[in-house]
Structure formats: C-alpha cells, structure tokens
Amino acid sequence: MRIAVDAMGGDHAPRAIVEGAVHAARDFGVEPVLVGIPARIEAELRRVGAGALPVQVVEAPDVIEMHEHPAMALRRKRRSSIAVAVQQVCEGHAAAVVSAGHTGAAMGACLLILGRIKGIDRPAIAAVLPTVGGRPVVLLDAGANVDCQPQHLAQFGLMGDIYAREVLGIPSPRVGLLSNGEEDIKGNDVTIRAAGILRDSKLNFAGNIEGEDLFFGLADVVVCDGFVGNVVLKCGEGLVLAIRQIFTSELRGWRGRLLGLYLLPLLRPARRIWGRLDYREHGGAPLLGINGVCIIAHGRSNARAVRNAIRAAMEAATHHVPARIISAIHGEKAAALPCLR
Amino acid sequence: MRIAVDAMGGDHAPRAIVEGAVHAARDFGVEPVLVGIPARIEAELRRVGAGALPVQVVEAPDVIEMHEHPAMALRRKRRSSIAVAVQQVCEGHAAAVVSAGHTGAAMGACLLILGRIKGIDRPAIAAVLPTVGGRPVVLLDAGANVDCQPQHLAQFGLMGDIYAREVLGIPSPRVGLLSNGEEDIKGNDVTIRAAGILRDSKLNFAGNIEGEDLFFGLADVVVCDGFVGNVVLKCGEGLVLAIRQIFTSELRGWRGRLLGLYLLPLLRPARRIWGRLDYREHGGAPLLGINGVCIIAHGRSNARAVRNAIRAAMEAATHHVPARIISAIHGEKAAALPCLR
Numbered sequence: 001m002r003i004a005v006d007a008m009g010g011d012h013a014p015r016a017i018v019e020g021a022v023h024a025a026r027d028f029g030v031e032p033v034l035v036g037i038p039a040r041i042e043a044e045l046r047r048v049g050a051g052a053l054p055v056q057v058v059e060a061p062d063v064i065e066m067h068e069h070p071a072m073a074l075r076r077k078r079r080s081s082i083a084v085a086v087q088q089v090c091e092g093h094a095a096a097v098v099s100a101g102h103t104g105a106a107m108g109a110c111l112l113i114l115g116r117i118k119g120i121d122r123p124a125i126a127a128v129l130p131t132v133g134g135r136p137v138v139l140l141d142a143g144a145n146v147d148c149q150p151q152h153l154a155q156f157g158l159m160g161d162i163y164a165r166e167v168l169g170i171p172s173p174r175v176g177l178l179s180n181g182e183e184d185i186k187g188n189d190v191t192i193r194a195a196g197i198l199r200d201s202k203l204n205f206a207g208n209i210e211g212e213d214l215f216f217g218l219a220d221v222v223v224c225d226g227f228v229g230n231v232v233l234k235c236g237e238g239l240v241l242a243i244r245q246i247f248t249s250e251l252r253g254w255r256g257r258l259l260g261l262y263l264l265p266l267l268r269p270a271r272r273i274w275g276r277l278d279y280r281e282h283g284g285a286p287l288l289g290i291n292g293v294c295i296i297a298h299g300r301s302n303a304r305a306v307r308n309a310i311r312a313a314m315e316a317a318t319h320h321v322p323a324r325i326i327s328a329i330h331g332e333k334a335a336a337l338p339c340l341r
Numbered sequence: 342m343r344i345a346v347d348a349m350g351g352d353h354a355p356r357a358i359v360e361g362a363v364h365a366a367r368d369f370g371v372e373p374v375l376v377g378i379p380a381r382i383e384a385e386l387r388r389v390g391a392g393a394l395p396v397q398v399v400e401a402p403d404v405i406e407m408h409e410h411p412a413m414a415l416r417r418k419r420r421s422s423i424a425v426a427v428q429q430v431c432e433g434h435a436a437a438v439v440s441a442g443h444t445g446a447a448m449g450a451c452l453l454i455l456g457r458i459k460g461i462d463r464p465a466i467a468a469v470l471p472t473v474g475g476r477p478v479v480l481l482d483a484g485a486n487v488d489c490q491p492q493h494l495a496q497f498g499l500m501g502d503i504y505a506r507e508v509l510g511i512p513s514p515r516v517g518l519l520s521n522g523e524e525d526i527k528g529n530d531v532t533i534r535a536a537g538i539l540r541d542s543k544l545n546f547a548g549n550i551e552g553e554d555l556f557f558g559l560a561d562v563v564v565c566d567g568f569v570g571n572v573v574l575k576c577g578e579g580l581v582l583a584i585r586q587i588f589t590s591e592l593r594g595w596r597g598r599l600l601g602l603y604l605l606p607l608l609r610p611a612r613r614i615w616g617r618l619d620y621r622e623h624g625g626a627p628l629l630g631i632n633g634v635c636i637i638a639h640g641r642s643n644a645r646a647v648r649n650a651i652r653a654a655m656e657a658a659t660h661h662v663p664a665r666i667i668s669a670i671h672g673e674k675a676a677a678l679p680c681l682r
Contacts, residue, residue: 068526131583132586146528146529146530147529147530179568183407184408185410187487188566189487191568211572211573211575211579212575212576212578215576215579215582215583216583224572226521227520227521227529228572231519231520231521231572232572233552234521234551236552236576236577236580238551239555239577239581241553241556242473242556242557243584
C-alpha cells in the first residue's frame, strides 16, 4: 500500500515527516510517497539512513505556510506539497494522504482535487477518543470548520454515525450534541437549531452532552463545530501533558525512580486515555466527507506522530471509509470513487 | 460577614447546600443566610445538627428549575430563592450571594436586581485555573453568555485584566484569546474581530492562545465565549475525573493499597491542577460585570463544594472586586455600589 505524505507540512517538517515515514516503511511495510522539495527530502533520507526501504519522492516546489490564507495560497501555489500529495490519491497512485501542515489548506486541497461527497456540505475531522467504559467516542468536527450552520452539525452527526457503525462496529450509535448543559434549552443559537434537525432525523439522537460526560461514554458520537472541537481536544492534550509533566518531575531522584518502577504497570490504563489524547500516539484523525482518505496529523507532530498517522491512514484506507459514507447516503451503487479532475 | 446562599439551587439542593453552609459557618466563622422554603431548610439544619451556629433562614417560596427559561422564570416567579438571595446583597444584608442553581437565572437575577456595571454589556464568569509554572490563569467567560459579539469578548478581556491585576496581583497581565491556532488568521468570525478590538486596546494583548497552552502560562487572562468556556472547563473536569477513576480502580487490593500509601505524597502536585478543575474543591467562580459579588457554583455541587463556594464568596467580597472594576473603568469616585432597586 502506498501512502502520500506531505513532507513539507508541520512545525518540524521536513525532518520529522521524513523520519516518521521511514519508520512507517520499516514497521508497517507501507510504501510512503514523500511529496515536497526533493533535495531537502533526500538530505533527510540520507540522514536517517533510509537505504533500501521502498520510499518514493515526488516533486512539489511550493510550500503553504501556517499563516497563509488556505484558499488564496492554494490558488497561488498550484504545485504546493499538499496539493501534489492529494493529487497522488486522486490519480490512484496512493491509497491515502497524510498531512501535518495547514489544516485549512489540506481540507481545501481535498475539496478542490478529490471533491466533496454529495449530501455533505462540509467535511469534518473525526477524532476517536477512549472513554472510561472502554467503548470509544467519535468527536467531530475536531477542527476543519470554525463557523458552522445547524445543518452542518447535523451532517457531522450522520458521518459520525456511519463511522461508528462501519469502522468501530457499534450497531446503533447514540449521537450527542456537545453543549453547555444537558437540558434541551441549553446551547448556543446554532446547537439549539441543530438539535431540532437531529431530533427529526433517523439518527439515534441522545440530546445534549456536557463536556464532563465526554469521557464517560454517554454517547458514541459527539458533534460540535470545528472551533469548539479543536479547542476541547487541545485543552485535553494540554491538561494531560501538564499532569504528565508534574509526574515526571516528581519521579526524579533515586526514590522517585524506584517508585517509578512500581508505578509503570499501574499507569498503563491511565495511559490508554492520555495516549489517545496525545497526538504523538494516535498520529492523526480522518477528514470525513471527501472522496478519498485524508489523515490530518497534529502540526507539532514529531517522527513518532507521523509514523502513527501513516498507520492511521492505512487503517482508514483498509476500511474504505469514504465509500461507506457514500453508500450509506446514496446506496451501494454509488460507492465508486470518481475523482473530479 | 454574611453570605446569602440560594438554598434551593443545584442538583443536590437543599440537602447539600444547607450542609455545606453549616460547614462554612463552622470552619470560616461566616454567617450564611439560607434563602428558600423554610420548612425544608430547617429540616436539613436539624439533620446536620446546626445547633448554635449563626445560620439565618430567609423565606422564598418559589424555585427556578434547571429546564426553565431564565428570563421567563424570573418574571413568573418573583419570589424565587435566587431572586430573594440576590436581594439580600442589594439591601446590604449580605456581602455576597452564592448559587449552585440555574446559571442563567442567577445571572438574570443579578442583572435585574444589582444591575450591570456601566461599560460592560455582558457579565462573565471568571474561572481561575492553575498552570504548570504556578502562576494562575483567569479563563472567562466560563459559561454566562453562550452567544457573544466581538465587543463582549473584548470587555471580558478588560474585566479579566482588572481581576488578574487587583485580585491575583499580576502587574501587567497578558490577555490572550482562546482560538484554534496561534496565527492571527486562525479563529472564528467572532474571535478574529475580537482580536482586532483587543489589539487596538490598552490591554497587554498576547494574541491567540491554543487550548494546549492554557495550562502552561502563555497568558494570564484567556478570553472566550461562555459556550466554549463551559465546554472546555467541563471537559477538563471530566478528563481529570476519568484519570482519577482509573487510578482509584487500579489501587484496589492489598498491593494497590500499599502502593497508594507511597503514591499519595507523589500525587500532591498533580492534585493542585485537578483540584482547581474539580468543582468540589474550588467551589465556584465569580460573576464579573455586575454591581455586587456573586459566586456561581457547579450544579452538581456536594456539601464540600458549597462550603468552598462560600469561602470563594468571602474572598471576592474582601477584595471588593466590583468596586475595582468600576474604578478601573470610571475612576475612583464612581466606586460606590448603588443598587438599582
């Protein structure tokens, strides 16, 4: 399986991206297609000693920076690393694309090149989080769309339902709406109207879900706009890093180290939760609603995160997620994936 | 010092409220004024054996329930426990009011009875959170206003600046805007416009703050709308409870218990963070922007949380927070606190 990787996207690109791709090639037998400036990619390949591993390099001279406006940058930089990487999927050279670069640019490139699934107005990033009970919860949108209309949130519910059903194997997923209170009158203008649409839909709507209940399995799918989803996930990550940092600093010295040895097995179940929240472990989240598989990795991804994002891309491609969404909306016949260009 | 307490508000009212108030009277020498249905309050007072403690009971026959629309409920139920409790502050019988009931109703009662501070369009709940560095961060709005305009967010920045300066003693607080990316182009429509107002203000504006950086002290004041603030805080609480629950379940059995004995001192610094996120410990957060001191306690407050919310009310009243905000906006002369009715 070939996975296209935007080698120039991310805070630590191309170094961490190339290194992560090489680890993925070694560990999972995947064939990464590294897209970007060849000289820089090849220098990194030599540095990590990629040797005989099956790593392809595809040229893309332009790079979209984090501060650029995505739509304008995509128009101006026709041969950006993200656009050329998405093109690899469109042309059938790669089964999926991974990017740790500008999320808006990745979404824009996917929309322009692969196209939207009919019936979905906005794609959404689906983050799969663990709960105390053990059954995962799908939180979407985790950051693709900052300003959403009620019907967008309802469509996120539909995509989350399909993802939970088809990929996670949950028979009748309970779809909740992230809100500031469980009562029906709680919410902002957009969520209150979205609740109305979801209540009238065929989905198994569980009503409002409070932040406190997110990790306790009160719903299998939790819907929110991309601004809220991004802030919630990043706050969770920050909190977990903060607690971890405090632990690590306490485990210094011989007494601490000795305790650490006893502590490690004890911390294992807690790590399940913070491991899923730690982007270096889960690697990335799928962008749902487009005609192809795209994994959005964290901008701060290190090599380990990139390696794991490539694994996530392999899993999503194996599950044929876009085809499942298309067939759930339009029936089995429509499930072929035509590329727009 | 007398503190008015809405005895009927909260998931565990009046039992937990009365018990918490009795503990506060015993532990802090405060005089709680319990407002609600006297027969029910007195039954609880007998149950906990309040005896000779200085606890007052003030009659309020109506109760506003969580599912009610705040403005309509306040109009219909003129003698609700929250309205009568706020009236105690207005008339000078109490130095502050505490409520674990309907947040919207508490804010509505404060606006109607105590009034808004001139220059502030919307009051905001200010949550004080710890950071890894030790210096606290003020997050506001933590849940008073779900739909905000850019100028509201800018005013929250102003109130947060005054609170951090006057109460927390931070000389030139850095005011950040919670967003989905640190770059200026990141944000939703409202936060991008709010950033423009904050950049032009006299505040020490630190730009966008990502969720991940909230607990790492990149800003002293972090501004967001009440929907986002509520969801973020409750997700943080939920995450901490989830991690805690995993630890507790792992510390069962003799081996776990033995380890627990060694672990307890080790967990102390981590507890500082989750203690502040745990509403049972911090008790509540001040509602800033009104002509008086009001502490909003968590709806799920138990007796311990209510006791601590009363302590928070005593602290806020001692610091004369509303007077500081008025004098910072309008000069020292204006700092008297006239009640509207």
